[in-house]
Amino acid sequence: MSETSPHDVLIVGGGVIGLAVGWRLRQRGLSVCVLERDAAPARQTSRVAAGMIAPVSEASPTEPALLTLGLASADMYPAFTGELESETGLSVGFRRCGSLFLARDGDEAAVLDRDLAFRERLGRPVTRLLPSEARRLEPALAPTLRLALDIPDDHAVDPRALTVALTRAFTRAGGELRTAVEVAALSVSHETVHGVRLDTGESLAAGQVVVAAGPWSGQIAGLPPTARVALRPVKGQIVTLSDPAGPGLIDRVLRMQPGYLVPRGDGRYILGASVEERGFDTSITAGAIFALLSDAIELVPGAAEWRIDELNAGIRPGTADNLPIIGPSPVLDRLLWATGHHRHGVLLTPLTAAIVVAAILGETPPEGAEAATPGRASVSAAAPAGGAAEAAETAAALAAGPGVEG
Numbered sequence: 001m002s003e004t005s006p007h008d009v010l011i012v013g014g015g016v017i018g019l020a021v022g023w024r025l026r027q028r029g030l031s032v033c034v035l036e037r038d039a040a041p042a043r044q045t046s047r048v049a050a051g052m053i054a055p056v057s058e059a060s061p062t063e064p065a066l067l068t069l070g071l072a073s074a075d076m077y078p079a080f081t082g083e084l085e086s087e088t089g090l091s092v093g094f095r096r097c098g099s100l101f102l103a104r105d106g107d108e109a110a111v112l113d114r115d116l117a118f119r120e121r122l123g124r125p126v127t128r129l130l131p132s133e134a135r136r137l138e139p140a141l142a143p144t145l146r147l148a149l150d151i152p153d154d155h156a157v158d159p160r161a162l163t164v165a166l167t168r169a170f171t172r173a174g175g176e177l178r179t180a181v182e183v184a185a186l187s188v189s190h191e192t193v194h195g196v197r198l199d200t201g202e203s204l205a206a207g208q209v210v211v212a213a214g215p216w217s218g219q220i221a222g223l224p225p226t227a228r229v230a231l232r233p234v235k236g237q238i239v240t241l242s243d244p245a246g247p248g249l250i251d252r253v254l255r256m257q258p259g260y261l262v263p264r265g266d267g268r269y270i271l272g273a274s275v276e277e278r279g280f281d282t283s284i285t286a287g288a289i290f291a292l293l294s295d296a297i298e299l300v301p302g303a304a305e306w307r308i309d310e311l312n313a314g315i316r317p318g319t320a321d322n323l324p325i326i327g328p329s330p331v332l333d334r335l336l337w338a339t340g341h342h343r344h345g346v347l348l349t350p351l352t353a354a355i356v357v358a359a360i361l362g363e364t365p366p367e368g369a370e371a372a373t374p375g376r377a378s379v380s381a382a383a384p385a386g387g388a389a390e391a392a393e394t395a396a397a398l399a400a401g402p403g404v405e406g
């Protein structure tokens, strides 16, 4: 077994979260290595994401802490992507396009009306639109539309472009990226994490280890049960379409019950997404794709002419309370979590990186960060009956029902 020179920080997982954390830490002068088991970074959940930066559309009265985190991270997006683009010379496809939340029938309109007052109280612009007003903004919407909310500050980014830019920014800043290496276990002794062991048998020492392995974060070996976190895999199927006539049919993100259509601005559209509790299965099913396409064509009849470019399925890293798990382990020294982002990992990327950097450098954490603390009882995989496991089942059952998903 060989031992190489230690890094200040090892990051397990090269998705959008691991890459952003690595870039931000490297900018602060730490030696950082990202370990990714795929042949290239960001081939898993981050590659499949639609890229909505949409805290107001996603807001739920029952999830105030998630909303606070989402709003804070959305506010960081323009500066975050601007800096990334100027450091790399690459576009990340951040479009300030706004979103329309749409209702197709009386029931959906009643839900929009019910949630309008709650969304208005968030202090972000939201306007109720009659169908004719919505069609003035997006003329391709079907005449059967019943009601819409205009949410002009909910935007979108291209997650694939974002991860390409993050990879370049991280490596250009001097970060080390090792691909095709699987972390088999964390090296733990005396209640402290000292590094990782790779599947090749190689050991890597580090001052701190950040686990950013998405939905697989709860599976990394070497941890005592009390130090593990409970995650549930939530499958999402999603379609990439393109308009042979080019861009322009739809400009804004369209949200519906359930699902969404995200224009990339270049004639491509991302149509998502199913919400399924099927473990780590990523098969594509006719029923899920049919449901997505039929909803989209009902709302935008012109979508019937679009080409299908890709069908994908990804696994969201869900938690029992739908909040991410970010920060130092309450059980083991020198271990940090940056995971559990469920349907908001792209949105929460800048804030997650800021929380981890602050924790590692001993700085004041961003406001609201305590809501994501790994110390909360609901994320411990070792919680007694009635704890995390049961909560995860309840959340799974809830998530299995219809809902608007990222």
Ligand SMILES: Cc1cc2nc3c(=O)[nH]c(=O)nc-3n(C[C@H](O)[C@H](O)[C@H](O)COP(=O)(O)OP(=O)(O)OC[C@H]3O[C@@H](n4cnc5c(N)ncnc54)[C@H](O)[C@@H]3O)c2cc1C
Pocket: 012, 013, 014, 015, 016, 017, 018, 035, 036, 037, 038, 041, 042, 043, 044, 045, 046, 047, 048, 049, 050, 051, 052, 053, 181, 182, 183, 184, 212, 213, 214, 215, 216, 217, 220, 235, 236, 237, 238, 272, 273, 274, 313, 314, 315, 316, 317, 338, 339, 340, 341, 342, 343, 344, 345, 346, 347, 348, 405, 406
């Ligand atoms: C259909 C769908 C649509 C979505 N849409 C949105 C959206 O519009 N907006 C939004 O904010 N979020 C969205 N999400 C959620 C978002 O994609 C995730 O929250 C986010 O990508 C999680 O990023 P991550 O880096 O934690 O995980 P991942 O991207 O999965 O990265 C984890 C990485 O860790 C690696 N890894 C795992 N185990 C090991 C190991 N032992 N050793 C080494 N490497 C390892 C994996 O190979 C992987 O590359 C969507 C998700 C889905 C499925």
